[in-house]
Amino acid sequence: MTDATALPPTVSHATWDQARTAAHAAAAPLPEQWLPLNETLGETLAQDVTAQTPLPHYSSSAMDGWAVNGSGPWEVVVPTPEEDDPRLTWALTGHEPVERVKSLGLNQATAIVTGGLVPEGATAVLRSEWGTEQDGQLVLNHDAAPGAPRPGDHIRPAGEEASVGDVLLTAGARLNPAHIAFAAVTGQDMLPVRRRPRVTLLLTGDEVDEAGLPEPGRVRDAFGPQLPQFVHMLGGQVDAVHRLGDDLEVLTERLTVAETGAESVLDSRAQLIITTGGTGGSSADHLRTALADSGAHLIVDELALRPGHPALLARMPDDGPFVLGLPGNPLAAMSALMLLGAPLLAAFGGAGLPPTVEVSLTREVDAFKSVRLLPGLAATLVSDAHPWARSSAPSAAPLAYAGANMMRGFSQANVLLVIPAEGVPEGGTAVAVPLPWL
Numbered sequence: 001m002t003d004a005t006a007l008p009p010t011v012s013h014a015t016w017d018q019a020r021t022a023a024h025a026a027a028a029p030l031p032e033q034w035l036p037l038n039e040t041l042g043e044t045l046a047q048d049v050t051a052q053t054p055l056p057h058y059s060s061s062a063m064d065g066w067a068v069n070g071s072g073p074w075e076v077v078v079p080t081p082e083e084d085d086p087r088l089t090w091a092l093t094g095h096e097p098v099e100r101v102k103s104l105g106l107n108q109a110t111a112i113v114t115g116g117l118v119p120e121g122a123t124a125v126l127r128s129e130w131g132t133e134q135d136g137q138l139v140l141n142h143d144a145a146p147g148a149p150r151p152g153d154h155i156r157p158a159g160e161e162a163s164v165g166d167v168l169l170t171a172g173a174r175l176n177p178a179h180i181a182f183a184a185v186t187g188q189d190m191l192p193v194r195r196r197p198r199v200t201l202l203l204t205g206d207e208v209d210e211a212g213l214p215e216p217g218r219v220r221d222a223f224g225p226q227l228p229q230f231v232h233m234l235g236g237q238v239d240a241v242h243r244l245g246d247d248l249e250v251l252t253e254r255l256t257v258a259e260t261g262a263e264s265v266l267d268s269r270a271q272l273i274i275t276t277g278g279t280g281g282s283s284a285d286h287l288r289t290a291l292a293d294s295g296a297h298l299i300v301d302e303l304a305l306r307p308g309h310p311a312l313l314a315r316m317p318d319d320g321p322f323v324l325g326l327p328g329n330p331l332a333a334m335s336a337l338m339l340l341g342a343p344l345l346a347a348f349g350g351a352g353l354p355p356t357v358e359v360s361l362t363r364e365v366d367a368f369k370s371v372r373l374l375p376g377l378a379a380t381l382v383s384d385a386h387p388w389a390r391s392s393a394p395s396a397a398p399l400a401y402a403g404a405n406m407m408r409g410f411s412q413a414n415v416l417l418v419i420p421a422e423g424v425p426e427g428g429t430a431v432a433v434p435l436p437w438l
């Protein structure tokens, strides 16, 4: 391995917090990239955006009507045809270029449209409904409000929204359509972002059906319909989903193949490959062999808890992609995704370790042979990210139907509860790992 980043020692049989810490420490934040605005939705802003000009950058009219100087009546000044560039006049057949009225003297007025540049000397804009123009004179009509136009009426002054140097968007923001629209109106064409880490899914299993009610011995795919969205909620972007049978050669090839797109501005090579199934030791489980054959380095090798114990986190040689091996049992996969995948994806985005919360349990949980991760439903849970909103210790109900192969409890959950082997009495506390839809 040449020029490769020093690899961390393998953590075997990691506890829940060792797993999170090791996964978070394994990845460095992705470098920032400047992208065109329309490529930035959902990406993380890497630097503050400040105002380059006052906002708005010129004083404009908020109404169609006349820019006026003084209280009227007014002499209407009209734009004059511009004659100093005959080529332009020729090109714009039928539309003589005009020189706008740049300034108004006392009791002069000139027609203006909404958004139009207000001439110097204008004291107000008179809306079109309130004035009548005749023979080059503008007078107030009967609809005009008493005292109109007041100084400043319908003029949007330059700089009323922001001054030069004001921070308009803050680094770390996950860019939404409103952010992007704001960046555009402030004159930005590109933004510095940290792109979501690119993720490839390799879903293994010969016995998996993608539709309908499966026959005995077969199962409905729990991962295809939700892993891309789940990964997105955790900060990643799934660009490719491959379904493989239980085949060592195919799996090895898929783990080592160079994804295309490296030459483009938007490098589509995956930083993370997530596999499902095949983490065990049966004749149909090939992930560990495929990784060993490929020279991958194990960062986390199994978790000291259930469900999810055969999970692994590895890195392909020469600073290649990370590989997150999720067990095939659906709830085991969700546990491993939250303990290993969530911190890794956060680190790629330059974020801290995702917070956990201490909760008190609404019912007793029995002792078990190992630490367990149980789906839980937390009430009024306030994460450490919002300490000002915390009123009292939040409570959480451990949910039933929490077997490694079951999705019923998880489907009602908003946290995963870390239950020590000795169990927790009713009212006792446990660590809760918030799910991203909490």
Ligand SMILES: Nc1nc2c(c(=O)[nH]1)N[C@H]1C(S)=C(S)[C@@H](COP(=O)(O)OP(=O)(O)OC[C@H]3O[C@@H](n4cnc5c(N)ncnc54)[C@H](O)[C@@H]3O)O[C@H]1N2
Pocket: 203, 204, 205, 207, 208, 219, 220, 221, 222, 223, 224, 276, 277, 278, 279, 280, 281, 285, 307, 308, 309, 310, 326, 327, 328, 329, 330, 332, 404, 405
């Ligand atoms: N002798 C042992 N057997 C098992 C052990 C063990 O330690 N010794 N560990 C058990 C635990 S715990 C788990 S978890 C699983 C790990 O399984 P794998 O990661 O190897 O996954 P598979 O064997 O491929 O599948 C397990 C299970 O999950 C179902 N599955 C797979 N893919 C999907 C999918 N896309 N959607 C829904 N369900 C899926 C699959 O049908 C199996 O039922 O090993 C235990 N065994």
Ligand code: MOO
Pocket: 305, 306, 307, 308, 309, 310, 327, 329, 332, 404, 405
């Ligand atoms: O630990 Mo297994 O991962 O129980 O499902």
